[in-house]
Amino acid sequence: MKEWRRRGGSVVATFEQQEAAVVRGLVSQVEDMLTARAEDAPQDELAELTGIRTGPSEGPDDPVLGRLLPDFHKLDPDNPSKEDLDSAAALRSLHEPELLDAKVGVARQVLGTLPPDGGDIRLTFEEADAWLSALNDVRLALGTALDVTDDLPDELPESDPRAPHLGVYHWLTWVQDTLVRALTE
Template identity: 45%
Template sequence: MRTWRRTGSGADVRICSNLESYECQLLASMIESITEILTERIDSAPRDELSAMTGIATGHTTAPADVTLGRLLPDFHRPDQEPELTAASLSSDLNGGLRSVNEPKIIDAKLEAAATVLDTLPPGGGDIRLTEAEADRWLAALTDVRLALGAMLGIDDQPMRLAPDHPQAAHRDVYDWLSVVQGLLVEALMADEWTQSEWDSVE
């Protein structure tokens, strides 16, 4: 992958890069997996009469049992965030209510971000030209993929290095690659004061 670069100005700004065919296939596969588990989460949500009458979607009231989904859809409140709310029942009720109301909207936003990546990926590799709004959705989708892969690898806040012959070494390499792609994209989005000649000098 080449670095991301910013071109144009105003409404004509585009965030551009180039991906190899295998990079596109890898990213599309991971995005499709995220889409699948999020869609399954929506489909398994309980249905109630109030939701049907008002048209307001409601979701699960309990956190996902799956580790990956749990990383993508964490609880809104943790007791350590507000020490005075330590009762387990209060925390459960609060999280359940917040999750039921907000989880469908959160999943919809994640699916929209995933769809944007799939729609803008060149299937056989090649150039990518994103609007700033599309680039923001790319960032969101890349975050979700990294969260899912991090859950599988057991990555937390501590740095982790794996030996080359470790069974999960290849997955860790993909995680690191995603981190670079995302980091370069953030830099391109934030660098609106850079001139085109400056971007060209770092390619």
């Protein structure tokens, strides 16, 4: 892939087949995780009557999902008060369904605009924003799974099983960066 370029009122790029397969596979995995979380949400009779959905009051156990769906209220990690825990639970219950909808929506936009076999892509600025959000979610998920920190070297020894995945993480960072640059030209 060459970097994203701005062409009039759109941004364009060409993805090789393997690149498209990587992006589609990772975006699909994130979408599947988020969809499963949404489907596991409690069913509320009041929500059926009012149309106001509620989500789970507890954060995900999976660290990757936890990174994608962080707490809506900052807790003291050493000694959270009952009031703070209650606030965090209430805010999660109220806002997580909308966050899930937004994240699943941008993932589906990427899957709908990225040809399965690669090729030319032309995105409106709105579609490009969806791509940025979805790429960010994929990078957060992959970074969490790989335990990417400031201390992690840019390259890992070939013997480290994370090495090829870290290369994908860096490539996705580049894809996202060139898209931002194209949008801000």
